[in-house]
Amino acid sequence: MASSQEEVTLLGVIGSPFACRVKIALKLKGVEYKYVEENLANKSDLLLKSNPVHKKVPVFIHNEKPIAESLVIVEYIDETWKNNPILPSDPYQRALARFWSKFIDDKIVGAAWNAVFTVDEKEREKNVVETYEALQFLENEIKDKKFFGGEEVGLVDIAGVYIAFWVPLIQEIAGLELLSSEKFPKLYKWSQEFVNHPIVKESLPPRDPVFAFFKGRYESLSASR
Structure with a gap:
């Protein structure tokens, strides 16, 4: 320590x-x-x-x-810090955790953001489709596990905080439905488990000021459309 x-x-x-x-x-x-x-x-x-x-x-x-x-x-x-491991000890499982974490950064972070915060309508629609496709891969990957790594929070869950906390926020601002219990029931269930995990809950920013900040950004962008 x-x-x-x-x-x-x-x-x-x-x-x-x-x-x-x-x-x-x-x-x-x-x-x-x-x-x-x-x-x-x-x-x-x-x-x-x-x-x-x-x-x-x-x-x-x-x-x-x-x-x-x-x-x-x-x-x-x-x-x-060796206590409470975040990555699995098995080399194959570690590689998978790294793969899916990078997948979230490469395929979801930008696409979900651009589905909301892009002026060009065609570009927005393209990013909505890309976000759905990527979320579907994660829906298939989580299966019926509590977290991506099993019973404990791991690397993929931590990478996915963007999906669990930020995506619901920006989709509400834009009146979009990217992550919903109808479309992605398993991933949605995971997102609820994750944001309500005591350690995660303590680490998240307060929702209201973050919501207000992004809403302001969205409205100024909408005004320029």
Whole structure:
């Protein structure tokens, strides 16, 4: 365990699903850390110095060594603090967990976002279709398991916080139905289990300000259509 709180720092922003992933991992491990809220319109020197390549949050700093990219950070946390493993010990299962986590980033994060926050209508419709296709793959993958890794929260669930918390939020704003109990009953059930898991619940941002922020963004975009 980290001997003092000062050794572990997380740079994030309140509405970021990627920073939220890291918070869940740290909470699962019981690691104390210092959280620094960044202003992305006026990035701190610490952020620019710690992540000069992407200049984005989250950045995880452990003993003055910075790490960027949420899934990389979650794996690092899992390897550094051995209790409550996030990745399976079996190499094949680990590879699968990495595959599906990357699938969420590659196929769902952008498509679901663009299904709502894109001016061009054709482009929006194309992204809705892509989101449905990707969610269907996850529906088939979760089967009747409680979580993607079985009984405990694992890497794919943590990666999927975007689907469980952010997708319902943005679909409500846009009056879309991306994730519903009718279309994807198993995935929907998983999303409810996941956001109500005590550790996840504690790590999620407060819904109202995040909703208000994205709603404002959506309305200003709608005005320009």
